[in-house]
Amino acid sequence: MAEFLNGLKRTHLCAGIGKDTLDKEVTLMGWVQSRRDHGGVIFIDLRDQTGIAQVVFNPDISPESHVLAHSLKDEYVIAITGKVAKRPADSINEKLPTGFYEVMVDTLKILNECKPLPFPIEDSIDAGEATRLKYRYLDLRRGSMRNRLVMRHRLSAAIRSFLNARGFLELETPFLTRSTPEGARDYLVPSRVNPGKFFALPQSPQLFKQLFMIAGFEKYYQIVKCFRDEDLRADRQPEFTQVDMELSFVEAEDVRALTEHLITDIFKEVLDVSLPSPFPVLQFSEAMRRFGTDKPDLRIPWELSDFTELARNVDFKVFRSAAESGGIVKGLNAKGCATFSRKEIDDLLPEIQPYGARGLAWIKMTDQGAQSPILKFLHEGFVEELFKRMGAQSGDLLLFQADQASVANPALNHLRECLWKRLYPLSAEDFRPVWVINFPLLEYNPEEKRHIAMHHPFTSPLTEDIPLLKTDPGKVRAQSYDIVINGYEIGGGSIRNHAMALQEQIFSLLNIKAEEAKNKFGFLLEALSYGAPPHGGIALGFDRLAMIMSGAASIRDVIAFPKTQKAVCLLTDAPSGVAPSQLQDLYLKLIPPRK
């Protein structure tokens, strides 16, 4: 039977059992981690927030509690009072920090019982994720999960302390706000008071933090939830946490320097890891050229080589037609992969087909010379240049993609990552940050037949590129920066348009008509016209940061109550249907989903 405390006070925590408590009477409270019943004496590992202590029920000391202890099972919640004793010399457990001591129990109080568990409360994971999520409160009892959440707390504490010390104010912004075009799909909240109208949950506090700048709060930050109704991934949840920052009177270098300092500090503080300094900086165009991605994993030294220009003059149709039709021809030297069999090489194509790759050309470098089905189509000069640029040596496997850049680049980067990992497992304790800066301001969207903002529509162009806005908008670079660690985009930001005229010009480039801009962003345009200071900022993906720093494979492992890939919560069964009266209150009517 579950009992109440009735005045009983906990005097110590499990981790505190040691030399200082020897011979003292202590009261501990916690969970039964395990029970070892020897018929006579019974041992319990008692677990609380701090650790584990062994408590002993001996019939010679307290027959009543010994009898009661027979009913204890895993995860019962108990309070025990007893005297701390040194363990006999041959019974010391050096694996436990408290292993030299134990508590000889006088009285036992069973505070609550526990049904047989769906999975054991142990550090190593063996239950499936669905089971763990359904019983998340049990999953979180496991030390490995608990440590990640503790680490997450230390991380946010370190961030707050860093920013507070530099004069930043943590200011809140609304969750119920308005839906704006561009960007991700919004989560909508119907307004009962305003029939037919909806709030949107913020994809980020972007506009509000800019308004803070205009309001004269020159350094803002917030550790805040953001919401995006898009499909999930291992590193993407529909609600996630950002470290959102904005500063006035700064340029891109200032924001980067501050962010770099912040990240270096928290890695030192939380993990005692010293990051390389300064972080390397890549132009977006350089990142794409050398790595085929805007978020390169710099733990992998391999780089791509570009042969597009040369490929115009070769007989090999696959190469030439790609080069002539606006595509690219690029190669990857997978050093040491010449040992791959023909089948192993053939099996690489399915790896990159998801990116749209239609083939994979290869040259195997062996002691007997180069082997490849494509060599006969390539003239000697071209081949020599290939080898030279790729640094080809015996033992290497050269891989090529000839396709549109949007296919060839990601395909080669994927090969770069997956082949390297096969040879050398990547260390989760090796952190390689890199800045990727000056992204294109706009990208062309063929479906909508217009340019859309690559970052967001408030990003400022590079001053030197402003003239191109009129002549060649696709070439305009933005004052933007992404911070990437180990192939994960950890954060991104930009300098914003603080001049109304420039912002209006960009809206019009985005084909957002003056009227629409006024309707949807009028409040921002108006605010910009009331003395907006130059400003910019950045938002860091807090969950991803916690994931990388804790070595977790998924963002879900650092979120207490995450959603599954279908965006449902297995614990609460959300989302759920609602009562017709609730819909009526909101003037909503459901229509059946399309088949």
Next chain:
RNA sequence: GGGGGCGUAGUUAAGCUGGUUAUAACGCCGGCCUGUCACGCCGGAGGCCGCGAGUUCGAGUCUCGUCGCUCCCGCCA
């Protein structure tokens, strides 16, 4: 929206080319045990093989559909 993987006892898994009573470990239940800490020993219970169709004399196994979890593409910064 699309592609891949997985789904068998409470849990984690095995179950070959379709074949008789579906295995194991841990957990659970009962008994024994006064120095264990992965306690040990003896005994026992526990299954809609995700669900639904189909093929077959016969389906955990093959086919199709469907649901769930997961990884990826699209989407998302």
